[in-house]
Ligand SMILES: C[S@@+](CC[C@H](N)C(=O)[O-])C[C@H]1O[C@@H](n2cnc3c(N)ncnc32)[C@H](O)[C@@H]1O
């Protein structure tokens with residue numbers, strides 16, 4: 500890839516796990532009442548046909564990884580587990596009361612923080628609390644994020660008993676210098692052990708998260724990390740670009756300097772070599788920054804045209820409603836978004852007093868809904884179409900006009916009713932989405948809100 504393209508298109512941009520993106524949510528038309536109404540509407544339209552997704556945020560970690568951009572609380576004190584889980588279960592009960600029937604769970608994801616921070620007994624408590632008042636759809640997808648340093652056979656057995664079949668392990672990089680700089684020492688042997696244990700327990704999809712662009716990381720480290728990854732052949736690989744966002748995280752992204760980070764060109768080279776190695780090893784590229792073997796459900800979702808993207812990232816089922824439980828969790832009713840407060844104590848206090856922990860959100864306008872559809876199409880399938888007036892929005896001609904330079908650079912192709920991102924353009928999918936993002940275009944941020952697109 501030419502360095503000209505990189506310098507031209509490497510700008511700060513959203514990762515589009517939602518549209519509108521969180522900084523552009525409009526609180527003016529948002530209230531708890533409008534959120535609840537939008538949830539009931541989305542739920543009624545979809546629960547009996549496609550079911551709903553649940554995301555549970557489990558924020559605790561024993562040790563801080565300094566690169567981490569997630570909402571987490573570092574502690575070695577495990578007495579935090581039960582009060583937190585009781586609040587999560589109560590929040591779920593509050594939602595079920597609102598919906599007035601047993602929801603059908605199509606997808607459940609435990610994310611964090613570190614779900615495997617929690618004991619077996621407490622995870623059992625959480626899952627019993629959730630399923631006591633919900634039905635599981637026949638082909639439900641249950642997954643969790645496991646830390647290779649603390650996932651045990653007992654965790655895997657318990658989760659498998661509840662129907663979990665998919666786990667993603669945080670690997671990041673196998674080089675010791677890189678691991679030290681991000682304060683995350685994690686030998687290959689640990690990853691090998693938990694990968695094997697998950698398979699032996701019956702998990703059908705084991706994923707590894709690898710990051711490029713970390714401090715002190717070089718192309719050679721990426722080659723080494725992927726060589727080692729190939730020894731285990733995980734079913735899925737998330738190959739993330741390191742998101743450097745020190746301005747929004749009080750807790751982390753320190754311990755290294757800006758100069759320790761690879762340049763944009765070096766980062767792109769790391770991505771290109773990593774991608775080449777993964778494709779040669781038999782993986783298929785799925786959407787942005789994901790790879791999967793053809794036997795994995797993520798690949799099959801492309802074949803079945805069910806690939807979807809929401810706050811959990813890429814998902815295999817097109818559920819329009821996602822309820823997020825726990826601190827900082829975001830819910831999506833299809834017609835609106837809502838986010839919970841970020842502090843553990845504040846969250847628990849609100850729930851204890853039967854008050855919704857939602858503190859901000861957005862109700863989508865008709866134009867938002869159309870643009871969201873195009874952005875989802877681009878992020879999942881690298882193409883979008885506008886054959887009917889339902890796909891059309893006022894500024895569409897302007898959007899296409901603004902993409903002329905990308906067309907001249909060979910990054911996209913289009914005609915009067917479709918737009919396709921070329922192979923060369925795939926690394927710039929976020930830039931194409933940004934042209935569609937009318938809220939961003941009409942109100943460009945004065946300070947940097949997003950990580951760089953490359
Ligand atoms: C919540 S963590 C995974 C579970 C567990 N806490 C662990 O660390 O193994 C989810 C993943 O987000 C990714 N991640 C976190 N911060 C990131 C950042 N700043 N840039 C890119 N990816 C990041 C990492 O790959 C990490 O494995």
Ligand code: SF4
Pocket residue numbers: 559560562563564567568569571611612613646669
């Ligand atoms: S990467 Fe995982 S273990 Fe490390 S701080 Fe972030 S959430 Fe916690």
